[in-house]
Structures are given as C-alpha cells and as structure tokens.
Amino acid sequence: MKKNDLTSMGxxxxxxxxxxxxxxxxLDFTFHRHEYFSFAEIYGFPAFFGFISFVFIVLLGKWLRKFLMRKEDYYDQ
Amino acid sequence: MISNIIPGLIMILTSFLLPTIPQYFRHPAMLLSVGLSALSLFNGYGTFLEWDVLGLNLILYQSDSLTFPFSIIFHIAAVLVIIFSWHSKNLMEHMATLAYAGSAIGALHAGDFFSLFIWWEATALTSVFIVFAGNTKAARDAAMRYLIIQVSSGVLLLIGACLLLYQTGNHNLTVLDLTTDFGIFIFIAFGIKAAFPFLNGWLQDSYPESSVTGTVALSAFTTKLAIYALARTFPGTDSLIWIGAIMTAFPVFFAVIENDLRRVLSFSLNNQLGFMVVGIGIGTELSLNGTVAHAFVHIIYKALLFMSMGAVLYRAGTTKASELGGLYKYMPFTTIFCIIGAMSISAFPLFSGFVAKSLIMSSLGGMGMVLIYFVLFFASAGVLEHSGIKIPYFAFFAHERKSKVKEAPINMLIAMGIAAFLCIGIGVFPKYLYQILPYTVEYQPYTIDHVISQLQLLVFAIIAFLFLVKFKLYPSEIKSTVLNSDWFYRKMLPGIGKPLFKKIGLLTEFIYENLRFFFRLILNKSHKFSNSSYIKVTTPSFAGTILISILFIMLLIVLL
Known part of the structure; x- marks a missing residue:
C-alpha cells in the first residue's frame, strides 16, 4: 500500500x-449550441455558470455555518 | 379474482404473518408477496373495487396512466429494500417495511379522499416503526416527532376531505385549486409529506436516525406518494413552481455544511422533490411527464445512495464525514455503486437523472420561465456538490483510512448492483421509461445541445471543487448539528412554552392557595388548620389576599 495513493489518484x-x-x-466553438435563452448561447456559458454556482454554493454554505452550526449535542441539552 | 384485490394489501397481510414464518423463509415470503401484488400491474386501467359504507361510495382500487408508473417503481423499491435487508433479523423492521410499502402502493390506487386518508395514515403508522427500529435514543425521540407530524398531515387531509364533501357533495380525487378552504387544507396536508419549505424538518430529522436498512425504505415511499397526490390534485398550480424552486435551492446550502452523510442525502432528497414539484406547478403534459419520470428514476438512485451509505454505516459504524474516508480500498464495489448513484443524481448524460431532469428543464425553457430555469440550473450544480461529490468523496476518498473494514455483505451488493444497473439502463435506453409515462410525448433527451450544455455545467463544477480543495477553501468536516426548520418545534417553541407554562402554573397555584386560605377564613377554620401538625398551609402574601378578596367581592356584586 503506497502512502501517496490518494494524492496520485487526485x-x-x-x-x-x-x-x-x-x-x-x-467543442463550443465548433457548432452553434441552441439554448432556450439566447444569452445562454454565449461560448462556454454553462461552464462559467457551473463554476460560479459551485463556488457560490460552497462559500455561502461555509458562511452560513456562523448562523446554522451548533454543537453536536445541541438538541440533547 | 386477483383483479379485485387492492394492490399492496397482500403485502400488508403477509407482514402480519411474518412472525409465524421461520427466519429463513421470511425474505422469500416478503418477495413473493411483492410479486403477487405486482400482478395487479397487468390489470390495465379502470375502477376495480368500490365499497359503499355509511352512505359514502369509497373507491378502493382504481388505476390509470398516473398510478401505473408510480405503482411499478414502488414495487421495484420494495424488492430492492427486501434484498438489501436480507441479512437482517430485525422482525419488527421487516414487518413495518413490508406493511409500509404495501400501504404506499394501496394509497396510489385510492380513488377518493377518504380511502386516500386511510392509506395516508397507514403509511405514517407503519413507517414510524422503521424510524423506531434505529433503536437509539435519538431514533426513538425522532420517531415520536415524526409520528406527530405525519399524523397531523393526515388530520389536515381528513379535514379537507370532510369540507370538500360537505361543500360540494363530492369526495372523489379531482383537480383542486387554492381558492377554496378545503383545497388549502389538502394542499398543506400533501405539502407536509412532500417536505415543502419550512414543513420539511421531519425529513432530515428522522430519516438519518433510522437503521442501516430502514432509511432506504423510508426514502422511497412517503415523499413520492405526496408527489403523486400533488400531481393528481394540483397540476398547474402556479404557486407550486415557486415552492418547488425554493425547495431545489435552499437545501443545497444545508447539505454543504452537514456532517452526517445520511443527513446530507436527506437534504438532497428534499432538493430532488423540488424539481418534481416545479414540474407539477407547470402542469403541461411534458412537465408532468417530467415529474413522473423524475420520481421514477429518483427512487432508484436515491435508494442506491442510501444503500451505499447504509453499507458504510454497517461496516464502518458511522456515516459522519469527519470520521470516514479512504474506504475505496476496502469497499471497492460499494464505491463504484455509490459513484454510479452519484452520477445519476447529478444528471450526467447516459445516467438516469439526465433523461428525467431534461423533461422538466425543457418544459421550463419552452414556457420561457427564465428565472426558474436558472434557479434549477443552479440547483443542478448544487446536486453535484452534495450528492455527486461530497457523498463519495468524504466516504470513500478524502484521506487514507487507518483501520480495515470489510466489503458490504453480498445481499447488499446485489441490491446496489440491481439499482446501479437500472440507473445506467434507463439512462442509455430512455424510451422504455418514456413509454410508461402518463402522456405520450415525443421527446429526445440526447441532443448535442443538451449534452454539451449539461457536461460543461458538471465538468466545470467539478473543476470548481478541485480549485476550492486546492486552495483550502472547501469547508472541512466538523462534528456539528446544522439547524433546520425542525428547530422551530424542537427549540423555539419549547423555549417559549416551558417558561410560559411555568409562569401560568405558578399563577394558578398562587390563586388556588389564596382561594383556599380565603375560604378557610370564611369558615373560620383556618386557625385550627394552620396550627395542626399534619396539614401544611402555605401562608399567602398580603397582596394575594387582597386580590382574591377584591375578586370575590366583584363576583358577589355581579351575582347580586
């Protein structure tokens, strides 16, 4: 079992x-991608949207910890 | 003869017989009962059983193009759960699971609100034992809360049904709207079980507390029964679009920070229900097909994910992200099955989530609902985050594991294998799924536009994940409790109620003591009593005596 298995896999x-x-x-440059809304047809729009959404979700979630996170035995007290 | 038996009823009867069946034959008997119940699928559409009782005509067994796909998937889910729990000897849980699945199938075939109510409560009363079977203090407490909420939903449904009968003289399942009072009662009753925003606390509270196998059973039936009921009675209700959109987006943030992976999956379940609710709200043939298709595939991949986490819980003893990681070496098959479930729920092309979600997205796009469309698109990135990445990453990878664990038992692997096979099968051959949907709609999910668009979204969301991990921005696993809407009745209301009742209690005690003293004064016995050694009399305060005296005098004046 190598020590850096997970690192190399990653x-x-x-x-x-x-x-x-x-x-x-x-690929986006090779054909015209039809979408329901014209602004979504900009090159790489779904990629950009996916990246930003993901970062937003994680960072906002992390920030929400301030308000929503309690100790593990919170309800037992 | 068999055509007149309510589907699912035979499963309930078998569940009562289970204690008399030897351990080895219990699971085959359970499978057999599901098989017999599934024969009803060949009956075709129509009304098969009615019952006149108390002047009401109850439709106990009817089926049509909407009940059909739900009935198929409920039977499949029951089979998966039974195989997954083959190793277990917990009789109570087996009985509850079989009766629960049977009640849910029975509920699908109810043709009026009163029969639906009976099954609705039956699913609540049977499933509470599955939560109970978690057999920890937390599970028992959660079970009681679960029961109260589920029964309340049934009571609201009954009120709605009675009002409907009283006002319109009709009690059959029909399309309702929110302009009537009975419509609102029934809407909220369904909304509780469909885990609408702020009515969702019970789901994340109870499901993760159940046993290894129990959570799989719970994940399949109750909420999808509510989706079916909403699709039947409230198609095209505009407010459902907004409710659904909120349901897709909000649980995402909770799932990011939740530590218990089975609870993460419960938040994810909530988010998935949002997609289905949006489909009902749009109410076109395409979108309703989308809802049914989504419910169908969702039951399979959600069961698969819960099964993989159940296997992890069974072998590693926990599903807390902070204590897991590196299991891929010891549980390779479970890892692969979990990843298949994760890719299905994330809607990768060639997996089942893609062919179902596309229907709902297309109907939104076709209607020009730009905002909702992008809320759901955004929520799709969220699904990838919590179910697609977080679940497999923290359970099976994240960091090396020090202690060894065994691969899941063979029966679990078989159940997961079947589910994984269905996930890919439906994703590759969607036409078989589309054939059983309520409406015949020509739809092609695999257009180059769809595929590239979805792949860009998913791949760049994964790149975002790698980026966040690389720069140490990804939130680490912390042992914690995340507040959810169950906080209102677990903390806030007791927080107000307990001191309030204490004060009221003190006040009544105070008044009572003073009254006692006052009457003794009148009867001129107080002195004697207070001196006696065996009866204690608390001496009331002077102000109290005055107050009571004034009250008494006022009473006398009024009476005279």
Whole structure:
C-alpha cells in the first residue's frame, strides 16, 4: 500500500478533468449550441455558470455555518 | 379474482404473518408477496373495487396512466429494500417495511379522499416503526416527532376531505385549486409529506436516525406518494413552481455544511422533490411527464445512495464525514455503486437523472420561465456538490483510512448492483421509461445541445471543487448539528412554552392557595388548620389576599 495513493489518484483525476473541460470549451466553438435563452448561447456559458454556482454554493454554505452550526449535542441539552 | 384485490394489501397481510414464518423463509415470503401484488400491474386501467359504507361510495382500487408508473417503481423499491435487508433479523423492521410499502402502493390506487386518508395514515403508522427500529435514543425521540407530524398531515387531509364533501357533495380525487378552504387544507396536508419549505424538518430529522436498512425504505415511499397526490390534485398550480424552486435551492446550502452523510442525502432528497414539484406547478403534459419520470428514476438512485451509505454505516459504524474516508480500498464495489448513484443524481448524460431532469428543464425553457430555469440550473450544480461529490468523496476518498473494514455483505451488493444497473439502463435506453409515462410525448433527451450544455455545467463544477480543495477553501468536516426548520418545534417553541407554562402554573397555584386560605377564613377554620401538625398551609402574601378578596367581592356584586 503506497502512502501517496490518494494524492496520485487526485492528481491524475484533476489532469483528466481539466483536459475534458478544455475539450468541452473547444467543442463550443465548433457548432452553434441552441439554448432556450439566447444569452445562454454565449461560448462556454454553462461552464462559467457551473463554476460560479459551485463556488457560490460552497462559500455561502461555509458562511452560513456562523448562523446554522451548533454543537453536536445541541438538541440533547 | 386477483383483479379485485387492492394492490399492496397482500403485502400488508403477509407482514402480519411474518412472525409465524421461520427466519429463513421470511425474505422469500416478503418477495413473493411483492410479486403477487405486482400482478395487479397487468390489470390495465379502470375502477376495480368500490365499497359503499355509511352512505359514502369509497373507491378502493382504481388505476390509470398516473398510478401505473408510480405503482411499478414502488414495487421495484420494495424488492430492492427486501434484498438489501436480507441479512437482517430485525422482525419488527421487516414487518413495518413490508406493511409500509404495501400501504404506499394501496394509497396510489385510492380513488377518493377518504380511502386516500386511510392509506395516508397507514403509511405514517407503519413507517414510524422503521424510524423506531434505529433503536437509539435519538431514533426513538425522532420517531415520536415524526409520528406527530405525519399524523397531523393526515388530520389536515381528513379535514379537507370532510369540507370538500360537505361543500360540494363530492369526495372523489379531482383537480383542486387554492381558492377554496378545503383545497388549502389538502394542499398543506400533501405539502407536509412532500417536505415543502419550512414543513420539511421531519425529513432530515428522522430519516438519518433510522437503521442501516430502514432509511432506504423510508426514502422511497412517503415523499413520492405526496408527489403523486400533488400531481393528481394540483397540476398547474402556479404557486407550486415557486415552492418547488425554493425547495431545489435552499437545501443545497444545508447539505454543504452537514456532517452526517445520511443527513446530507436527506437534504438532497428534499432538493430532488423540488424539481418534481416545479414540474407539477407547470402542469403541461411534458412537465408532468417530467415529474413522473423524475420520481421514477429518483427512487432508484436515491435508494442506491442510501444503500451505499447504509453499507458504510454497517461496516464502518458511522456515516459522519469527519470520521470516514479512504474506504475505496476496502469497499471497492460499494464505491463504484455509490459513484454510479452519484452520477445519476447529478444528471450526467447516459445516467438516469439526465433523461428525467431534461423533461422538466425543457418544459421550463419552452414556457420561457427564465428565472426558474436558472434557479434549477443552479440547483443542478448544487446536486453535484452534495450528492455527486461530497457523498463519495468524504466516504470513500478524502484521506487514507487507518483501520480495515470489510466489503458490504453480498445481499447488499446485489441490491446496489440491481439499482446501479437500472440507473445506467434507463439512462442509455430512455424510451422504455418514456413509454410508461402518463402522456405520450415525443421527446429526445440526447441532443448535442443538451449534452454539451449539461457536461460543461458538471465538468466545470467539478473543476470548481478541485480549485476550492486546492486552495483550502472547501469547508472541512466538523462534528456539528446544522439547524433546520425542525428547530422551530424542537427549540423555539419549547423555549417559549416551558417558561410560559411555568409562569401560568405558578399563577394558578398562587390563586388556588389564596382561594383556599380565603375560604378557610370564611369558615373560620383556618386557625385550627394552620396550627395542626399534619396539614401544611402555605401562608399567602398580603397582596394575594387582597386580590382574591377584591375578586370575590366583584363576583358577589355581579351575582347580586
């Protein structure tokens, strides 16, 4: 059992995902992507939207911890 | 003959017989009863059983194009749960699970509000034993809260049904709207079980407290029964679009910070119900198909995810993210099945979530509802976050594990395998799913626009995850409780109520003591009593005596 199994897995996973992401953006330039709303047809719009949404969800969730997080035995007290 | 038996009833009867069946034959008997109940699927559409009682005509068994897909998936879910729990010897839980699944199937085939009410309460009363079977103090407490909420939903439904009968003379299941009082009662009754915003606390409270196998059963029936009921009675109700949109977006933030992975899945379940509720709110044939398709595939992949976390709980003893990680080495099959469930719920193309969610998104797009469309698009990134990444990442990867654990038992792997097979099968061959939907709509989910758009969203959301982890911005797992809408009745109301009742108690005691003293004074016995050693009399305050005296005098004046 190698010590850095997870690290190396993470690295190769990151590499492939980045390649796939780049390909998807390039694909966008090869054809006209029809969407229900015209502004969503901008190159890479879903990619941009996905990235921003994800960051927003995580950071807002993290911030909400201030208000929503209590100790594990909160309801037992 | 068999065509006149209410589907699901045979499962309930079998559940009562389970204690008399030897341990080894219990699971085969349970499967057999589900199989017999499933024969009803071949009956076709129509009304098969009515019962005149107390001057009411109850439709106990009817089926149509809306009940059909739900009935199929409820039977499938029952089979999955039974296989998944094959190793378990918990008789009470088996009985409750089988009766619960049977009640939910029975409820689908009720043709009027009173029969629906009976089944509605039956699902509550049977499922509470499944929560109870968690067999911890937390589970028992949660079970009591769960029971109160579920029964309240039934009571509201009964009030609505009575008002409906009284005002219109009709009690059959029909399309209602929110301009009538009975409509509102029934709407809220359904809304509680469908976990509407602020009515959702019971779900995240109780489901994660149940046993390894119990949560899988719970995840399938109650909420989807409510979705069915809403689709039947409130299609095209505009407010459902907004309610649904809020349901998709809000649980996402709670899921990010929740530590218990089964609770994360409960938040995720809530978010998925939001998509279905939006579909009902739009109310077109396409969107209602979308709701039914989504409920269908959702039951499978949600059960799969709960099963994988159940297997983790069974082997590792916990589902807390802060104590897990690195299980992929020891539970490789469970890891793969969990990832298949995660990719299905995240709606990757070729997985079942994609072919169902596309229907709802297309109907929104076709209606030009731009805001709701992007709320749901945003929520899709959220689904990927909590169910697609967080669940498999923290359970199976995250960091190396020090102690060894075993792979899940074979029966669990079989159940997960079947569910995973269905997830991919439906994703690759959506036409079989589309064939059983209530309306015949030509729809092609695999257009290049759809696929590329969805892939861009998902892949770049994953890149965002990697980016956040790399820069240490991703919130770490912390042992904690996340407040949810159950806080209102678990903390706030007791917080107000307890001191208030204490004050009221003190006040009544005070008045009582003074009255006692006063009457003794009148009877001229107070002195004797207060001196006696065996009866204690608290001496009232002077102000109290005056107050009571004034009250008494006022009473006399009024009486005279």
């Amino acid at each position: 690295k190769s996973f990151t590499k492939y995902i980045l390649i796939i992401g780049a390909l998807l953006i390039l």
